[in-house]
Amino acid sequence: MAELQSVWGWQPALYLFLGGMGAGAFITAAVLYFFDKKNNEKTICFATWAATISLIVGLLLLLSELTNPLRGMLLWQSFSNGSSWMTFGAWAVFAAVIVFGLMALLSTRKLVVAATKKWKKFSKVRSQARNVLAALGIVLGVVVAVYTGVLLMSAPGVPLWNTLLLPCLFAVSALDTGVALVEIIAVTVERKQVGPRKASKAHRLLKRFVVVLVLVELVVLFVFLNTMLSGSSDNAAVAATGALSADLLMWGTLAPFFWGLVVACGLVLPLVAAIVGLAARSKSSDSLAVVGASGALLGGCALRFLVLMAGLHADVVANAVATLIH
Template identity: 30%
Template sequence: MFGILVVAYLFLGGAGAGAIVLACLVDLAWVREPFGMRARPSFDEARPSERIVAFGLLVGLAAVALGALCLMFDLGRPDRLDALLTSAVPSLIVVGAYAVALLVACAAFLTAVRFAYVPAVPRAAVVVVEVAAAVSGSVVMLYTGLLLQSAVGVALWRTPLVPVLFALSSLSCGIAVLLACARFAGPLDACAARLARRFARADLAIVALEAACAALFAGLALASDHPARAASAESLVAGAHAALWWVGFAGCGLVAPFALEAASARMRPDLARATLAVAAVLVLVGGFCLRASVVDAGGHRALELEETSDAFALRLE
């Protein structure tokens, strides 16, 4: 049903949106990077924490834009995307398209004012755009899961646990992007080091919630009376897609990062920084494997089971 380009869009859109949302929230609540005539004359003089935010926005923008390109190529015709943006009929797809477009525009502005010194832009304008980016990015994080949940004829995806699971994964991937950016932001001062430790602690909680949500999603699907949903879940946890689910998602995306992030709290700063960078890479691998396994397990279900069960449900109604 959905190919690799759609999986790439779901991953890149979710991870990029998560990185942009978190970068904006961190700047609004913690960093408060100066702008306007009183700001420093160039990005070279930015503090390490400001560099983390700037690089996070840049990487997030690149990921969302690349994800949008993957979706365009999957549609096959660019005019279809134009039709979505100009449609007068409200729908989930139209809302998602506008959210992605707004997020790209906001992130492009926020990236430009950081990497190209623009003294005419006041801090108040940056705050307004950061709030808009955080809101539109949150919509995109939810939308990537809602897109699957709204798909007709795929029982495995028809549960609110899918958008919740994808949103949690997007947040975790967003933290991973910022932790990776911290690795390349130059020497960290005390403020940036504290920020990295807070990212790691926050990700420990998110990974735990993600694991609980994934277990509930798989368990309810396996116990479902809907034969197609149960068959898809069986394929996910013990069939053709089990390697992606257990090794890629559970192992690389949950267990290993949790252990590394927990252990980093007891390491010396330089070793902790390298450890968190490794954990960030594993989180991103797990985020992709989550989407690939869930999409493939639902998309390659037994069609006759779906049709039989749906017809039976219609007769009961």
């Protein structure tokens, strides 16, 4: 039986989840802002704060995994290679925290009212600033979502991680979990503010996002695992390790969690909830949307943990096989 990866602990797994979810939540909030900010102000405010906090907490968890966290906080000083994806992604995360935070502040009603009383032109400046921050935040959010997968992809000698399909999978999952978080926020805070008729426009838009994203994620996940199982690498040890990692997820010790949490709870449940909600067009579908969104969050978190645990090192597997042969 293959031994699960244990070098990376639970902190990086939670960072991959929180960072991706935060990026996805901001992108979703920014889309709602351009779609209909008047009727979704509360959702936008709470979603942007949730995105900012998720990203910050995720970064703190990642730093806590380092031997010397204070040294980790100075890592940006060594980011001098402008052509490196790691450098570009790290600066994007840093910029995203600032942009997300500013958007959250400018979406907070009490702060806006207080600032408007002191500066009459604040409302106009705020509107222009939010337009820029929302657009910029979408770009940074996409980069951050992809970067969560690039972090793992850059770790050498782990075939399950060393593929461009992993950033693609994590990026789609980030958008999926981000939409799920905003769905829960929208149902919770918007219902009393604008009533079911006006809120339903945003809710139906989110449900359509869920359907598209879940279907895309299912395809990417299938291609990702099929590529590992097929052993497409020319290196026999790498191909065998990738296949073993995929086997662990699909049929091995991690299979119950993969099929139960990731597939059934994280993908099938949100998809069914969204389709039923779109067909029902009723107020009661909001409760079903929360159930589906909760499943998406649980499944998205489980996906990061399982991919981390199944990340077997090619050299370790090759050495184990060699020992058995001899």
